[in-house]
Amino acid sequence: MNAQPPAASPLLTNCPEGLPVEAYLDPGWFAREQASIWRRHWVLVGHKSAFAEGRLELRRVGGVEVIVLRDPDGALRAFHNTCRHRGAALCTETRADFNGRLIRCPYHAWAYDISGRLVSTGFGTPTADFDKAAHGLFPVALTEWNGLVFLSLADDPPPFAPDLGLTALDNWPMDRLVIGHRAEKELACNWKIFWENYNECLHCPGIHPELVDLVPVYREGVMSEPERRDWQGGPAGPALKPGARSWTLDGAPCGAEFEGLSAEQRAAGHTFVTIYPSCFVVAHVDYVRVVTLTALAPERTRLSAEWLFLPETLAAPGFDLENVTGFAERVIAQDGEACELNQRGLHSPKFRAGRLMPQEFDIHRFHAWVLEALGERR
Known part of the structure; x- marks a missing residue:
């Protein structure tokens, strides 16, 4: 019998089946998602x-x-x-x-x-x-x-509820930030494929060499220390490699760090806030990135990203926009290629559904959210 992870671990204790392949290919399934998810949720x-x-x-x-x-x-x-x-x-x-x-x-x-x-x-x-x-x-x-x-579009919308709560970004000066850069890409994949990729890091060692160098725990195929099989509790150390402060090509902040952040938020190096089905926000010590998904068709998804900065950061002498955007655009491109690879393989007539690994607990939760929104039970 396999050893069970610690009680506080988020890891799954089994390998459940994923969504059926029709969820990624069938126009009828896509139409149901448009009605029950994209036209109802925020x-x-x-x-x-x-x-x-x-x-x-x-x-x-x-x-x-x-x-x-x-x-x-x-x-x-x-x-x-x-x-x-x-x-x-x-x-x-x-x-x-x-x-x-x-x-x-x-x-x-x-x-x-x-x-x-x-x-x-x-x-x-x-x-x-x-x-x-x-x-x-x-x-x-x-x-x-x-x-x-x-x-x-709902007459009675659900509560607006980011996964980390409405106050998750209160320490960031969000009301003062302005858009410094935009990027957009159309992916040949179902929108759920992107969210599945977002919700696990098993792919990180093989797909993201720059990212795993910046965030050492990602080298192990997990997103945080509690996901390690041998984790015994206790506080986590700094998330970024020694000397790095932000998600930039050189690890250096692009300008003055935001005032008001807690020591934990600075040590984390990144705070991800997710709002299904359409976006996630990544808040760093010096800038914020917003990534938006639009489901275009069963196998087409538009991905948009915006980088938000303080006006004085953008206007500062020597500000290097490419040092900031180049890192995330590289990661996004790598994820996009992986998602399209995933979608392509689903066309095999032999494939019916995937099997999730214990580290893919967030994918399992996402699947449950989708099925609940569609009025189905797992």
């Missing part, structure tokens, strides 16, 4: 700086088009991109009739104020049976968290 649609007053921004949530605007008081609002007349799109990627006060349909000139209230039917002449008050734009639930904007 989905990141951008940093607050992307939504300027006087401009309509078009976003897609679960394949559904949504418009987002900022009113003169600074509040953000979101609506379905559909006119209540005959359903025409109010906004396209390149066209929107909006003067900061009225949203006007480009087809028949129905107009709505920034609260979504219908104020004009254009050249149409409603009769007594038409209730103008009942024909405003369809609202979309919106919440802001640490400068990030999330939408939910």
Whole structure:
């Protein structure tokens, strides 16, 4: 009989089966996820700086088009991109009739104020049976968290609940950070393949030579000391290799370290906050990175990353953006290749489902989350 891990260890005590292969290939399964996960749970649609007053921004949530605007008081609002007349799109990627006060349909000139209230039917002449008050734009639930904007298409959205809690980034100056760099990549894989890769480090020694050099525990195929088979408890030491302070090519911080971080947060070197299904945030001592997923098709996923800095860091003489972004972009590229390799192999008619190793406990939890969201039981 195999020795059991310590009681406090997160390791699985068995090797459970993963999701069926249909979960990664079948259009019907993907359509169910769009309806039950992507159109219900909170989905990141951008940093607050992307939504300027006087401009309509078009976003897609679960394949559904949504418009987002900022009113003169600074509040953000979101609506379905559909006119209540005959359903025409109010906004396209390149066209929107909006003067900061009225949203006007480009087809028949129905107009709505920034609260979504219908104020004009254009050249149409409603009769007594038409209730103008009942024909405003369809609202979309919106919440802001640490400068990030999330939408939910559900009439009754679930609570907004990052895995580490709403206060996880309170010690970082999130309200002052600005976007210093963006990168985007389309992957030939199912969105869940990316999250599975994110949730384990068994691949790290073979896929990420630079990362395992920076974070020594990753060399052992685990993400933290409690995942080691011989872990006996006790505090963890610094996560980064000696002399390194941040995730950069040379390990040096890109500017002044954030004030207000605890000693534990500085020693950790990275704090990951996950918000399924669409994003994770990685907070370092000197910058923050936000990675966003968009499920495009059963085997297509868009991956976007934004690097956030203090304005004074970006403006400092000698600031080296490539030293910061080059490291994570290399890791992202390596993960992308691994995810596409994983997706490609699923097309074998012999493969039905994977088997998880004890270190893949977070994948097991993720699978349970997906199945619960779809109303299924493992």
